[in-house]
Amino acid sequence: MSRVVALTVFLGGWELASRARWLDPFLFPPPSGVAWVVYELVRSGQVWPHFRVTVTEALAGLVLGTGTGAVLGLVCAGFRPLAEVVEPAMALLNAIPRVILAPVFVIWLGIGMASKVALSFLLVMVVMFFATYTGIREVDGRLVERVRTLGGGRREVVREVYVPSVTAWVASGLKVAVGFAFTGAVVGEFVASSQGLGYLLSFAQSTYNASLTLALIALVVGVILLLFWGFGSLERWWLRWKPEYRSRRAHPQALPRTVRPAEQVP
Amino acid sequence: MSALRIRGLEVRYGSHRVLGGVDLELGEGEFLGLVGPSGCGKSTLLRCVAGLVQPESGHVEVFGNPVRGPCPEVGILFQDDALLPWRTARENVALPLRFRGASPREAQEQADRWLRRVGLEGFGDHYPSELSGGMRKRVALAQVLAVRPRLLLMDEPFASVDAIVRHVLEVDFCRLVAEAGTAVLLVTHDLEEAISLCDRVAVMSAGPGARIVAVYQIPFGRPRDPVAVRAENEFGPLVRAVWETLQVEVARMGWELSA
Numbered sequence: 001m002s003r004v005v006a007l008t009v010f011l012g013g014w015e016l017a018s019r020a021r022w023l024d025p026f027l028f029p030p031p032s033g034v035a036w037v038v039y040e041l042v043r044s045g046q047v048w049p050h051f052r053v054t055v056t057e058a059l060a061g062l063v064l065g066t067g068t069g070a071v072l073g074l075v076c077a078g079f080r081p082l083a084e085v086v087e088p089a090m091a092l093l094n095a096i097p098r099v100i101l102a103p104v105f106v107i108w109l110g111i112g113m114a115s116k117v118a119l120s121f122l123l124v125m126v127v128m129f130f131a132t133y134t135g136i137r138e139v140d141g142r143l144v145e146r147v148r149t150l151g152g153g154r155r156e157v158v159r160e161v162y163v164p165s166v167t168a169w170v171a172s173g174l175k176v177a178v179g180f181a182f183t184g185a186v187v188g189e190f191v192a193s194s195q196g197l198g199y200l201l202s203f204a205q206s207t208y209n210a211s212l213t214l215a216l217i218a219l220v221v222g223v224i225l226l227l228f229w230g231f232g233s234l235e236r237w238w239l240r241w242k243p244e245y246r247s248r249r250a251h252p253q254a255l256p257r258t259v260r261p262a263e264q265v266p
Numbered sequence: 267m268s269a270l271r272i273r274g275l276e277v278r279y280g281s282h283r284v285l286g287g288v289d290l291e292l293g294e295g296e297f298l299g300l301v302g303p304s305g306c307g308k309s310t311l312l313r314c315v316a317g318l319v320q321p322e323s324g325h326v327e328v329f330g331n332p333v334r335g336p337c338p339e340v341g342i343l344f345q346d347d348a349l350l351p352w353r354t355a356r357e358n359v360a361l362p363l364r365f366r367g368a369s370p371r372e373a374q375e376q377a378d379r380w381l382r383r384v385g386l387e388g389f390g391d392h393y394p395s396e397l398s399g400g401m402r403k404r405v406a407l408a409q410v411l412a413v414r415p416r417l418l419l420m421d422e423p424f425a426s427v428d429a430i431v432r433h434v435l436e437v438d439f440c441r442l443v444a445e446a447g448t449a450v451l452l453v454t455h456d457l458e459e460a461i462s463l464c465d466r467v468a469v470m471s472a473g474p475g476a477r478i479v480a481v482y483q484i485p486f487g488r489p490r491d492p493v494a495v496r497a498e499n500e501f502g503p504l505v506r507a508v509w510e511t512l513q514v515e516v517a518r519m520g521w522e523l524s525a
Contacts, residue, residue, distance in 0.1 A: 146348040149316060149336045150362040150409070160361070164352040241352045241393040 029211040037215035047200070047219070054185050054197040055223065057113050061120020062181035069125040070170060073132025087133070093126050099183065102191045111192045120184025124177045131173030135166035168242075171235045178227045186220060267330055269294050269417045269449035270315060274324035277310055284310045286475025287324065290468060294416070297443075297450045297488075299460030301508065302470030303516045308453045311470075312419050315451065316342050328417055338366065341415030341448075343406060345422040349394040355381060355405045356390035362413045380408040383442065400431035404438075411442060418443065421453045436463060436492045444489050457508050461501065462492040469511045472518040480511045 011031045017023045018030035025033075041047040076083040102119050109115040143161045152160060189198025197220055204212035236245045270292035277285040284307040292298050302308050313319040315326055317335040326333045328340060349358045359377035360370075368376065381390055384404040394402055403424065410418065423439075424432045440463065443450060454460050460467045461484055469480045482504065486495050495501065 140348070142344075142346055142348040143350060145318065146350075147361075149318070149340075149342045151336065151338055151365040151413070152361075156365055160350060160353075164350070168352075241354075241395065243395040 027210055029214065033211055034214045034218060037211045038218055041215060041219070047197075050196050050200050051219070053113065053195045054182070054189065054220075057116040057185035057188070057196065058120055058181040060113075060117045061184050062124055062177060064117070065121040065124025065181070066128045066170075066174070066177060068121070069128025069130075070132045072125075073129045074136065076129075077133050077136035083133075086129075090126055090129050090133075093122070094130065098123050098126065099187045102188050105188065106192045111194060116185045116188030116193070116196070116198075119188040120181045123180040123184045127173050127177045127180060128170065131169045132166060135169030136162065138169075139165050168239055171238050175228060175231050175235065178231055179224060182220065182224050267294065268292060268327075269296065269329060270451065271327040272311075272315070272324070275311070275314060275326060276322040276324050277307070277314060277319060278322045283474045284476065285314075285321075285473075287477050288470075290478055292417070292449055292451060295447045295449055296466070297452065297464040299464035299467040300451065300453045300470060301455065301457055301460050301467060301512060302476065303472045303512070303519050304455065305519075306470050306473045306515070307476040308470055309421050312342075312421050312451065312453050316340060316419055338413070339416045341410040341413065341418045343410050343418065343420045343423045345425050349402060349405055349409070351394050354391050354393055355386060355397065358394070358405055359408045359412050362409060366413060376412060377408070380412045381405070384408045384438065400427045400435060403427060403435055407435075407439065407442070411446065411448075414446060415448060418448050418450045419453075420450065422455065423452075424459070425454075425456075433493050439463075440488075440490065440492050457505055457512070458496065461504050461508065462495050467508055469508060469515070472515040479515065480508075482508055 014023070014028070015030045015032060018025045018028050018033075072086065076086050099119065101122065102115075105115040105118045109118055139162055143165075144157055147157050147160050185196065186198040186201070189196035190202050193199040197216055201213060201216045204216060239245050268291050270290070272288055272290040275285055275288040276283070288311060290298075290311075300308055300311070310319060314321050315328070315333060317333045317337060317340075328337060331337070349355075350361070353361065356374060356377045359380050360368075360373035363373035363376055364370065378387075378390055381387060384407055386401060386404050386408070389397065389401065394405070397405065403426075407423075424435050427435065436459070450464075452460065452464060457467075461482075465484055465488070467482045467484060468478050469482075470476050471479045484504065485500055486498065
């Protein structure tokens with residue numbers, strides 16, 4: 001509730017300041033003006049081809065990156081010699097701002113969609129690798145023992161313990177990954193492209209069109225928030241056994257919160 | 267035939283000799299308490315019987331069969347009620363039944379019956395995080411008893427719940443296990459708990475190379491009320507006798523309270 005109030009005050013204040021010309025409306029167009037531009041962009045249909053391109057790139061990067069990261073994490077967790085090579089490489093990729101590689105991808109893959117998918121893929125893949133890898137390594141040994149002493153074999157241990165605990169990590173990683181997928185696509189378009197929301201953004205910026213710039217940003221943020229909400233609901237449903245997602249009967253006893261992957265640099 | 271027969275059991279963790287020749291026998295349907303100083307190897311002994319730890323030498327037989335790994339006749343209840351957090355109470359109880367080939371429906375029905383028996387009717391759909399510590403213990407108990415083990419190994423099973431819940435659990439536990447005629451090996455650091463629940467209490471020496479130093483016969487018959495039995499005349503002197511033996515071992519360990 002307080003967040004809604006804060007947002008209203010912020011936007012209202014901005015609107016007022018801009019209309020009263022305390023702020024230069026050329027640099028700080030009022031929110032209502034920005035909303036009008038968003039409406040015009042959507043209504044005229046101008047934005048759709050670009051929108052489609054960016055979303056396609058981001059989703060392709062998300063799917064490919066999640067798949068590759070998960071498989072790589074799985075294989076590394078099961079095969080130590082490979083982990084000794086891959087893990088430091090991933091840690092390095094995780095530590096550097098990966099978007100720095102965008103120009104290289106443009107040189108290698110051209111200014112089309114491929115270079116953006118590649119960047120998006122790289123961003124997502126590292127997150128999902130660590131989600132899967134740590135997920136498997138952090139499996140609670142007591143649960144494995146429990147399933148074994150209850151008469152479960154190897155297959156039951158995998159099904160009852162490994163799969164659920166890894167999917168819990170992957171589900172938390174997925175939300176971070178959605179943001180990264182769009183970062184990759186938009187930044188890639190920023191660097192060099194002929195279509196996409198990032199391309200429009202860079203065009204708006206170069207013509208000093210603050211209204212259009214803010215409108216495009218609002219559009220991208222809107223899409224990401226929508227996806228966040230979608231994945232958030234999915235996560236809440238999938239991880240409904242976790243105390244922090246508990247919406248039903250409350251009981252004071254709670255398990256310790258699961259550790260989430262550390263903050264990641266795009 | 268005895269439920270459990272241990273002869274000359276030795277266990278090493280690397281160069282550390284944990285158990286140095288343990289002999290122990292447990293009759294069918296008998297309750298045996300095992301007490302000893304912290305870190306003496308009680309839990310290791312239990313894990314050996316469960317088939318989770320390989321002994322260096324000596325042998326362990328359960329109902330006449332040498333132990334080679336987790337065995338279906340043996341139920342295990344450890345201190346941490348390691349229920350699967352992503353499974354409801356009902357699914358957790360049904361789990362071992364499913365492992366033994368029961369159909370999903372049959373397993374669910376049995377699980378519900380056991381939840382009712384441990385006093386958790388209506389909590390089948392709750393996840394472990396939605397239950398209190400005492401309730402989780404009950405689910406774990408139902409889970410273990412559901413497959414009707416003939417020998418039950420327990421390691422400080424009631425240690426993490428408060429005294430009142432614990433007494434209630436002890437009373438219910440005695441009733442359930444007596445009905446099933448299960449033999450029980452109970453590891454605990456609580457002398458009074460051991461004496462009030464068991465037919466015999468064995469005292470283990472301080473490690474390294476721990477062994478059994480004394481076994482006390484407990485004169486109270488069964489069925490019994492493990493709380494009421496504490497008011498019997500023989501109870502106090504028994505606690506004292508066991509404690510005097512244990513004290514010698516504790517003194518040998520010094521004041522180090524290792525886990």
